[in-house]
Amino acid sequence: MTTALLFPGQGAQTVGMGAALRADYPAARDLYDRAAEVLGYDLAALCENGPAEKLNATDVSQPALYVSGYAALEKLKAEHPEALADVSHVAGLSLGEYTALAFAEAFDFEDGLRVVQARGRAMQAAAEATSSGMVSALLLDRDAVQGVRDAAAGDEVLELANFLCPGNTVLSGESAAIARAIEEIEKAGGRPIPLAVAGAFHTSLMKPADERLAAALDAVEIRPPKVPVVSNVDAAPHTDPAEIRDLLVRQVLAPVRWEDSIRAMMAAGVDRFFEVGTGRVLTGLLKRIDRKTPCTAVGD
Numbered sequence: 001m002t003t004a005l006l007f008p009g010q011g012a013q014t015v016g017m018g019a020a021l022r023a024d025y026p027a028a029r030d031l032y033d034r035a036a037e038v039l040g041y042d043l044a045a046l047c048e049n050g051p052a053e054k055l056n057a058t059d060v061s062q063p064a065l066y067v068s069g070y071a072a073l074e075k076l077k078a079e080h081p082e083a084l085a086d087v088s089h090v091a092g093l094s095l096g097e098y099t100a101l102a103f104a105e106a107f108d109f110e111d112g113l114r115v116v117q118a119r120g121r122a123m124q125a126a127a128e129a130t131s132s133g134m135v136s137a138l139l140l141d142r143d144a145v146q147g148v149r150d151a152a153a154g155d156e157v158l159e160l161a162n163f164l165c166p167g168n169t170v171l172s173g174e175s176a177a178i179a180r181a182i183e184e185i186e187k188a189g190g191r192p193i194p195l196a197v198a199g200a201f202h203t204s205l206m207k208p209a210d211e212r213l214a215a216a217l218d219a220v221e222i223r224p225p226k227v228p229v230v231s232n233v234d235a236a237p238h239t240d241p242a243e244i245r246d247l248l249v250r251q252v253l254a255p256v257r258w259e260d261s262i263r264a265m266m267a268a269g270v271d272r273f274f275e276v277g278t279g280r281v282l283t284g285l286l287k288r289i290d291r292k293t294p295c296t297a298v299g300d
Helices: 018-024 026-039 043-048 058-079 098-101 109-129 142-152 175-187 209-218 241-249 258-267 281-289
Strands: 002-006 087-092 132-139 156-166 170-174 191-194 270-274 295-298
Touching: 002 098, 002 175, 018 026, 018 043, 018 058, 026 058, 026 109, 043 058, 058 098, 058 109, 058 270, 058 295, 087 098, 087 132, 087 258, 098 109, 098 191, 109 209, 132 142, 132 175, 142 156, 142 170, 142 175, 156 175, 156 258, 156 281, 170 175, 175 191, 209 241, 258 281, 270 281, 281 295
Parallel strands: 002 087, 002 270, 270 295
Antiparallel strands: 132 170, 132 191, 156 170
């Protein structure tokens, strides 16, 4: 079988995350100890005990998910060692792309964590600059969601931010436009699900977070990954460090093409997936994209 590893992104975090991994795998405990040295605070304690309000903050949740995804690789090695021999592609949802790159050895664990910390801080600051949010439009196709966007935007920023799976597209923008979008989704026969996020990620409102991220990326070495990493921006596999660096910067403002990424990997021969990290979000999305292709969740 040909395998791809998938790493979750922001929104998958939950109080208690990583506790079982730290209890069962000494190498996972070591990762959290190393993370504390980089971050300057006890990430393990925050993940295990919360409070949820602090864990959900963008500048904390992003490092937490990066570390928990990387730590879950220890469980994958123990329970599915054969899978690692067959990995042909890796991908991650937004923040998860950094965990995918770390697995693929495009950068060291600590270097990746430093970039993720800078990314989280920059995106939190951008979110605080404008009242904004995100809402999932369920049960509508992409064209219908574009219609919702056109009807609801007005003079505010409102953009299609995530193409997750059939019937699940995320709108992101200023709060007034999001409120109108919720009404338009309902009018169109869809189901709006407001997301518990700090702001309008993957839109132009994230300026200048992309510039701050670019500066952080300039400070680390990016090597050719040992397996291709599928970018959220263009749903294509990449191994060139310069391309990867550019795409990571663009990803902050660009929509996440998750459904297209999954389909691209399947077209390249991937016939099974493993979701590595906290939660089961990506497993659920895959079932909506292709019910026949197996996805095993390996995490905490």
